[in-house]
Amino acid sequence: MSELRKIALQILSKGKGILAADESTATMTKRLNSVNIKSNETNRLIFREILFSSSSVKECIGGVILYDETLRQKTSSGKTIPDLINSSGSLAGIKVDTGAKVLAGSKEEKVTEGLDGLRERLKDYYNLGARFTKWRGVFSISDKYPSNLSISVNAHALARYAALVQEAGMVPIIEPEVLMDGGHSAEVCLKKTSEVIKRCYEELELNKVDLKGTILKPNMILPGSKSDNKISNEETAELTLRCLKDSVPSEVPGIAFLSGGQTEIEATANLNQINIKNDTNFIITYSYGRALQQSALEFWSKDISNKVGTQKIFDHRAKMCTLAAQGKWSKNLENPK
Ligand code: 13P
Numbered sequence: 001m002s003e004l005r006k007i008a009l010q011i012l013s014k015g016k017g018i019l020a021a022d023e024s025t026a027t028m029t030k031r032l033n034s035v036n037i038k039s040n041e042t043n044r045l046i047f048r049e050i051l052f053s054s055s056s057v058k059e060c061i062g063g064v065i066l067y068d069e070t071l072r073q074k075t076s077s078g079k080t081i082p083d084l085i086n087s088s089g090s091l092a093g094i095k096v097d098t099g100a101k102v103l104a105g106s107k108e109e110k111v112t113e114g115l116d117g118l119r120e121r122l123k124d125y126y127n128l129g130a131r132f133t134k135w136r137g138v139f140s141i142s143d144k145y146p147s148n149l150s151i152s153v154n155a156h157a158l159a160r161y162a163a164l165v166q167e168a169g170m171v172p173i174i175e176p177e178v179l180m181d182g183g184h185s186a187e188v189c190l191k192k193t194s195e196v197i198k199r200c201y202e203e204l205e206l207n208k209v210d211l212k213g214t215i216l217k218p219n220m221i222l223p224g225s226k227s228d229n230k231i232s233n234e235e236t237a238e239l240t241l242r243c244l245k246d247s248v249p250s251e252v253p254g255i256a257f258l259s260g261g262q263t264e265i266e267a268t269a270n271l272n273q274i275n276i277k278n279d280t281n282f283i284i285t286y287s288y289g290r291a292l293q294q295s296a297l298e299f300w301s302k303d304i305s306n307k308v309g310t311q312k313i314f315d316h317r318a319k320m321c322t323l324a325a326q327g328k329w330s331k332n333l334e335n336p337k
Helices: 003-012 025-033 041-052 056-060 081-086 118-127 148-167 186-206 233-247 264-276 290-302 307-324
Strands: 017-021 061-066 091-095 100-103 106-112 132-139 171-178 254-257 283-288
Touching (some): 003 132, 003 171, 017 307, 025 041, 041 081, 056 061, 056 307, 061 081, 100 148, 106 132, 106 148, 118 148, 132 186, 148 186, 186 233, 254 264, 264 283, 283 307, 290 307
Parallel strands (some): 017 061, 017 283, 061 091, 254 283
Antiparallel strands (some): 100 106
């Protein structure tokens, strides 16, 4: 088995998932300000170090995606952050895109940038301890979007990124996120998400990416956040599996979903149903940002010195997600009597 496939399986196996703690400084500032905490380097490190040193990392978290700032920080005891993550048997990853910018030619859409100088940055990240990476392309849904242009340029960038990452000895997470914003139905989400994912794999194959050493990070198939037609967890699972079967090549070892604005419970319940119904060979798990961190962040913001209390909340969420990654979660586990 190739080294890259081994890394991918180490991250995804046994119900483990990924903690996406790679918010850019701008996004992290929004998250911290929403709970009235000042966003500075120290506070960002305090919160993240609390999460990374939680006991659940060992049993639940196969990989942690970091932002450049965090990869270079040291813990209060002087360890590097990748060393802290490795000490729990987990792997450090790094977000390597430089963000989604206005797409010239279709100004309401975005193109993700960061290919210039990427080969050199990847060497640095590997030497700092990263073993996997992430690049996120974003697509919005409306009558005319995502446009053919946006699908084409973002799929091309994702593929060129993935080829460079494998050349540097790391596993690329391919994240084409079709956003939940809008009033569209789940069927429209299914059609557009499948189209986007298929185009990504056409480009990945053209760029000779070894799919066995990659991880796909897609959105689940859901109605738009402004749609009145809510659907059940079972329907979400059926549509999401239909999308994967229709658009993801069988060599891909695993799928790690983003939460994309779902609540913690919704993201857990949907992942659980997807695994109950999973009739594919893909490992299906989570790569959640908000759906792993939100309650812990709210609790921590009330007393930033309360490490134990914050970890208890994070540990609970990580355990629930890991049960859902095995189809073993149920709602009554959320509030044990
Ligand atoms: P959410 O789970 O909060 O959507 O974040 C995942 C992520 O990494 C988005 O790029």
